[in-house]
Amino acid sequence: MKRVVWRCFIDYEREEGWLNKMSAQGLALTDYSWCRYVFAETTPHKYIYRMELLDNLATDPESSAYIRFLEENGIEHVASFQRWIYVRRESSQGDFDIYTDLESKLKHYKRVSALWNSLMVMEFSLGLINIAIALLIGAGLTTAFSFFHVNLIVGLVCTALGFGFLRLIEPINRKVKELEREREIRE
């Protein structure tokens, strides 16, 4: 049986946690795109799900080589979305983490942090530009476009998203710092 669930996450660790909770209930993710999750019914706890942010788009040859490697090694590639991939392994094969040492974990967190950073900068700039335009129109300085409300709403939404990413970056950066300190005395 197929089941479709619409849901939007911006925190991938919460998303991953949710997918594993669904899997524990016997709903195994089989496809994802744009907030649309497709699940198939299976025995509960059959799979462990992981999400990974790649260096390149999932369709890039370098990513394909990596995905092929995963599949050769008993890991199923379930879905990709831009630079994200969703993978799973049967839980009967034991614990499943993609990265298991400090160095590679650190690299992944830094990649995620860089993505949030660039999205945050983009949202803040779009937000400020739109608010500025709205203010200019409001002050009667320009009448070239009279989309005052549109600019204001877009501006506020973008700014709010910017703050959303800012909040996401904080815990990730804390983890990066922790791992870096740990790396000074361990591998």
Next chain:
Amino acid sequence: MSENSQRSALTEAVFYILLSLYSPLHGYGIMQNIKELSNGRVNLGPGTLYGAINTLLEKNWIELQDSDFRKKTYRITQLGKTVIQDELLRLEELLANGNRIAGRESK
């Protein structure tokens, strides 16, 4: 960066990957072998393994042996074996000093 790179410690993952490849293995085999060797303590993640394999191939410490049945198998090179021998010397020194100063016999 230190010139004498053969003297610095290998990561646990690299050490066990190199050991696993004294006989040719594919990625999954390496992960299973390491789990067995370490009595389940080291559960190497595929992302970590992939990065390490690529670096080791570049350094010529391991080589591609075969890629039939769409599964690539790798094996250690002569250079890789030298690296392991050097690491064993280093580890023996650590172990000897550790046992002498903080060893179980002296409590």
